[in-house]
Amino acid sequence: MAATRPLGLESALDQAMPPHVPVAADVWRRFARNKLSLVGLGLVGLIVFCAVFAPHLTSYDPLAIDMNVLGTPTPPSAQHLFGTDVDGRDYFSRMLFGARISLEVGFSAMFIAITFGTIYGAIAAYYGGWVDSVMMRFVDMMLSFPTFFLILTVEAVTNNFSIIVIMVVIGMLSWTGVSRLVRGQILSLRERDFVTAARAFGAEDRRIIFRHLLPNALAPVIVAATLAIGDNILTESGLSYLGLGVQIPTPSWGNSLQKALDPEVLSAPWLLVIPGLLIVVTVVAFNFVGEGLRDALDPKTRGSGA
Amino acid sequence: MAAELKPTATPSDVSADTLVALRDVAKYFKIMAGVFSRHVGDVKAVDGVSFDIKQGETLGLVGESGSGKTTVGRCILRLVEPTRGHIYFEGGTVDITTLKRPAMRALRREMQIIFQDPYASLNPRMTVGDIVAEPLQIHKLASGKDIDARVNELLRTVGLAPYHANRYPHEFSGGQRQRIGVARALAVNPKFIVADEPVSALDVSIQAQVVNLLQDLQDRLGLTYLFIAHDLSVVRHISDRVAVMYVGKLMELADRDELYERPLHPYTQSLLSAIPIPDPRIEARRERIILEGDIPSPVNPPSGCRFHTRCPIAYERCKLEVPAFTNYAGHWVACHKVEELKGEQPQIRPTTRARVAPVA
Numbered sequence: 001m002a003a004t005r006p007l008g009l010e011s012a013l014d015q016a017m018p019p020h021v022p023v024a025a026d027v028w029r030r031f032a033r034n035k036l037s038l039v040g041l042g043l044v045g046l047i048v049f050c051a052v053f054a055p056h057l058t059s060y061d062p063l064a065i066d067m068n069v070l071g072t073p074t075p076p077s078a079q080h081l082f083g084t085d086v087d088g089r090d091y092f093s094r095m096l097f098g099a100r101i102s103l104e105v106g107f108s109a110m111f112i113a114i115t116f117g118t119i120y121g122a123i124a125a126y127y128g129g130w131v132d133s134v135m136m137r138f139v140d141m142m143l144s145f146p147t148f149f150l151i152l153t154v155e156a157v158t159n160n161f162s163i164i165v166i167m168v169v170i171g172m173l174s175w176t177g178v179s180r181l182v183r184g185q186i187l188s189l190r191e192r193d194f195v196t197a198a199r200a201f202g203a204e205d206r207r208i209i210f211r212h213l214l215p216n217a218l219a220p221v222i223v224a225a226t227l228a229i230g231d232n233i234l235t236e237s238g239l240s241y242l243g244l245g246v247q248i249p250t251p252s253w254g255n256s257l258q259k260a261l262d263p264e265v266l267s268a269p270w271l272l273v274i275p276g277l278l279i280v281v282t283v284v285a286f287n288f289v290g291e292g293l294r295d296a297l298d299p300k301t302r303g304s305g306a
Numbered sequence: 307m308a309a310e311l312k313p314t315a316t317p318s319d320v321s322a323d324t325l326v327a328l329r330d331v332a333k334y335f336k337i338m339a340g341v342f343s344r345h346v347g348d349v350k351a352v353d354g355v356s357f358d359i360k361q362g363e364t365l366g367l368v369g370e371s372g373s374g375k376t377t378v379g380r381c382i383l384r385l386v387e388p389t390r391g392h393i394y395f396e397g398g399t400v401d402i403t404t405l406k407r408p409a410m411r412a413l414r415r416e417m418q419i420i421f422q423d424p425y426a427s428l429n430p431r432m433t434v435g436d437i438v439a440e441p442l443q444i445h446k447l448a449s450g451k452d453i454d455a456r457v458n459e460l461l462r463t464v465g466l467a468p469y470h471a472n473r474y475p476h477e478f479s480g481g482q483r484q485r486i487g488v489a490r491a492l493a494v495n496p497k498f499i500v501a502d503e504p505v506s507a508l509d510v511s512i513q514a515q516v517v518n519l520l521q522d523l524q525d526r527l528g529l530t531y532l533f534i535a536h537d538l539s540v541v542r543h544i545s546d547r548v549a550v551m552y553v554g555k556l557m558e559l560a561d562r563d564e565l566y567e568r569p570l571h572p573y574t575q576s577l578l579s580a581i582p583i584p585d586p587r588i589e590a591r592r593e594r595i596i597l598e599g600d601i602p603s604p605v606n607p608p609s610g611c612r613f614h615t616r617c618p619i620a621y622e623r624c625k626l627e628v629p630a631f632t633n634y635a636g637h638w639v640a641c642h643k644v645e646e647l648k649g650e651q652p653q654i655r656p657t658t659r660a661r662v663a664p665v666a
Contacts, residue, residue, distance in 0.1 A: 193427035197487075200383050201441040201494060202414035211440075215431040 030296040037292020043285035051099040060090035062097040062251045073268035082274050085259065087249075091271065094251035095278060101252045102282065105167050105236040106229040112171025114225050117178025122209055122217070124179070125186035136183065142176045148235065155244040166245055170232050178224055185217035219297035223290050230286035237279050253279050320398030325498055325530045326359040326382060327398060331391035332554075333377050337605065350604045351377040353554035354391070356631065357638075359498075364524065364531040366545030366562070368538060368577070370601050374554040375534045379500040382532065383417055384410060395498075415445055418491035422503035424483035428475040434461070434486050435471030441493040460489040464519060481512035488519065498530045505540060517544055538581050542566055550574050553612040554604050556631055559638040570639045570651050573613050595654055611642065618654050619643055 031037055050057060060080075070088035074080060082091035124135035154169050155161065189195065190213060198208050239245030240254025248255050253275040260271035320327040332355070334348035352374040359365045369375045381388045384402060393402040395413065405413060421427035428437055438457045442448045448456045458468040464485040475483055484504060491499055501520065505513040517540060523529060535541045541548055542562060549559040550573065558571040569575045576595040583589045597616045602608050608615045614624035623642050631640040634649030643652045 193421040193423060194429040196380075196385055197419065197421065197427055197490065198429075198440070199385060200414065200417075200419045201444055201490075202411040203440070203444055207444070211432070212429050216429070 027296045031292045034292045034295060036288045037296075040285040040288025040292065043281060044289055047099055047282055047285070048103065050096055051103045054093075054096040054100055058090065058093040058096055060093040062089060062093040063249055065089055073271060075268070076270055083268070083270055085256070085271055086262065086268075091256075091274065094256060095253070095274060098251045098253045098256060098275065099278070099282075101163065101246055101250070102233045102236060102279075103229075105163060105170065106232040106286075108167040109170035109174065109232040109236075110225050110228045112168060113175040113228060114178055114221060116172070117175035118182045118214065118217075118221060120175065121179035121182030122186050122214060125183040126190060126205065126209055126213065128187075132183075136180075139176045139179055142173070147173050148238065151235065151239065152242070152244055155239065161245065161247045163246060163250075166236060166239065170235050174228065174232070174235075178221065178228075181220055181224055182214075182217055185220060186213050189213050189216050220294075222297060223294045226286055226290035226293055230283040230290070233279065233286070234283050320358065320394050322397040323361045324358045324397055325361045325395065326532070327357075327394040328378070328382070329356050329392045329394070331355045331378070331381055331393060332389045333374075333381055333386055334389045347605055350554050350607055352381065352388075353604075353607065355551075355554075355556050356391075357549055357556060357559055359530060359532060360546075362524075362528055362530055363546040364533050364544055366541035366548040367532060367534045367551060368536060368541050368548060369551035370536065372553075372601055372604065373551040374604065375551050376502055378551070379419065379502050379532055379534050383414075383419055383500060385419070415494040416496055417498045417500070418494065418496040419500045419502060420484070420487050420491050420504045423507050424480050424487060425475075425507075427487050428483055430475055433472055433474055434466075434478075437475070437486060438471070438489045438493055441490060445494055447494065456493070460492055463492065463523070464489045479512075480508050481515055484508060484512075484516050485519065488516075488523070492523070492527070495527075496529070498532070500532045500534070502534045503536070504533075506535065506537065513540065520544065538577060550577065553602055553607050555612055555640065556638070557613065557640055559631075561636065564637055568637075568651055570634075570637065570644045570649070571613075571641050572617050572619055572643070572652060572654055575651075575654055576618075611640070619652055 031041075066084060066088040068088070069084050071086060073086050074084045076083045076091075080090050080092065082095060085091050085094065120135065120139075124132045151169055151173055154173070155166070158165060158169075195208060195212050198212050203212075236245055236252070237254035237257070240252045241258045243255070243258065246252035246255055248259065256275040257272065257279075260268070260275070331352060332350070333352040334350050336345050337347040337349060338344065339346045355374075355378060357365070367375045367378065377386060380386045382393055382402070384405075388403055391403070394400065395402050395416070400413065402410075402413065428434075432440075435454070435457050438460050439453050442453055442456060454471075457471055461468055461470055466482065466485055466489070470478075470482075475486065478486065487504075504520070505516050508516060520531065520533075521544060524531065531544075533541065533544055545562050547559065547561050548565045550557045550565075550571065552573050558565065558569065558574045560570075565574065566578060569578050572595075576597050579593075579595045583592060595618065597618075599616050602612065602615060608625075610626050611617070611620070611624040611629050614620040617624065621642075627642070629640040629642045629645065631638055632645060634644070637649070639649075641652070644650070
């Protein structure tokens with residue numbers, strides 16, 4: 001090509017350029033505007049920290065039974081921060097390790113659901129036509145089952161209560177919402193000019209889906225993912241509470257709740273209140289973060305507000 | 307002299323200096339209704355269009371919203387598949403409409419598109435550098451460091467700076483974004499560019515910059531443009547020849563000056579009479595042909611000549627018979643009245659259909 005000189009009436013360089021603001025900084029600034037989401041993020045951080053460093057935060061083995069207090073729960077004390085349960089195990093330690101279970105299930109099931117749901121929805125929307133019809137009718141069918149009871153049934157049938165199975169079952173039964181969300185996004189995105197431009201210079205389907213469509217559909221998926229973690233934790237707790245989730249003696253917030261409802265133990269309210277509060281606080285914290293992300297990632301509000 | 311383009315023309319009537327030739331191109335969008343998606347009708351967006359675009363020229367394509375001009379551009383690039391007709395490239399050597407996928411992919415290096423909306427045409431999640439580099443990667447025109455060098459060169463070509471490559475589209479103004487779109491289109495060194503209303507969305511002060519950029523690029527790179535627009539002044543400025551579309555059909559096609567100074571088709575005459583004149587004394591006294599009614603629906607286009615429902619000089623034949631797109635010494639027009647007058651300009655007087663309204 002010949003020597004490059006600026007063309008047109010005058011160079012576009014002459015026009016003022018707003019200061020360069022990295023996208024991440026902009027998102028953080030708008031996320032931080034909402035105080036509740038900051039509180040949520042702090043709580044999530046604390047819970048994740050406790051779960052990751054659980055063995056370092058307590059000297060008690062969550063499975064170890066103190067024969068001295070077996071059968072009679074002891075109330076919270078300096079020695080046992082959250083007291084002991086009816087089996088003579090340190091309740092603080094059980095709650096810490098229970099957080100691990102909850103987060104593991106919450107995150108893993110979320111990843112399964114998001115990955116599958118995103119790809120499923122993207123394919124349905126991108127190819128459209130009868131592919132879309134068939135795929136979305138299947139989603140409708142899945143949605144017509146009450147998810148929780150479907151999970152109960154699957155759990156009861158497989159009769160396998162390992163954490164992996166719980167993760168997979170929750171994940172594979174909660175992707176439908178994500179697939180609808182992604183489908184809607186892609187349907188509107190695929191008609192946009194930048195996608196037409198990509199087709200005009202011969203981009204293959206895979207490139208269009210993964211470089212042009214999905215990155216632009218991701219914001220609501222991230223929000224949905226955050227909210228899904230809270231939901232999954234709730235589902236896992238419910239399953240464990242019903243005895244179809246994490247099995248005793250492995251500690252989980254849900255099965256601790258169930259144990260606390262034992263008539264013999266009703267005299268020890270902390271056994272009930274502590275896991276209940278933990279579940280509520282965790283789920284609410286994830287919801288706050290999700291709400292904050294929803295506002296921060298909305299492209300319509302980008303760059304607005306000082 | 308009156309030679310008709312045959313609907314099923316073969317490439318033999320495409321001369322060697324023609325870059326793009328359309329022969330009876332049509333695009334019907336199906337209308338589906340009901341639970342089982344029954345085919346209940348067609349939107350006849352383009353309905354039998356034939357014209358040539360010469361090597362190195364700018365062909366302006368004007369028409370109202372919904373006249374099908376954008377669809378014509380997209381058919382040429384096969385972004386929509388034409389329902390019927392043929393599109394030839396490079397003097398008739400290639401029939402675009404019959405190309406298989408790999409051949410079509412290769413041909414996409416030769417033809418590019420610039421869009422109307424500079425906000426929708428750039429991926430908001432990609433940096434400008436990535437946007438301009440993508441065509442290079444897809445066609446493996448450069449690799450590694452060469453890509454950066456080529457991207458910088460392209461950005462400079464359109465009047466941007468290399469440091470802009472790391473920024474995102476939302477940081478740019480409309481005119482700058484349009485320049486990014488032009489740089490992306492140029493990345494593959496195309497011969498032919500469909501400019502789909504490239505300045506309609508821009509401020510008037512920026513429009514001139516982008517139009518001049520396109521003209522400079524044409525001079526330097528020998529580009530051929532199909533310039534789609536509804537702004538008749540911009541089209542007059544940039545085009546060598548101008549085609550006028552109405553409800554999916556071509557009404558008139560002629561050299562720019564010929565068309566603007568001696569419009570034959572009543573529709574073209576009414577369009578041109580709508581251009582404001584930047585002199586208040588003339589503007590106050592000039593007479594305009596004001597059409598009544600709206601542009602008809604392309605689902606149910608009028609019989610015969612599509613313009614007969616609004617034409618001030620229509621007569622019985624216009625309702626019954628579709629006028630042939632006829633060549634009068636290089637001035638193509640589809641009008642029975644012009645045919646009767648053997649290529650002379652029909653005079654339009656005030657009738658019940660059209661008022662000649664002095665503008666206050």
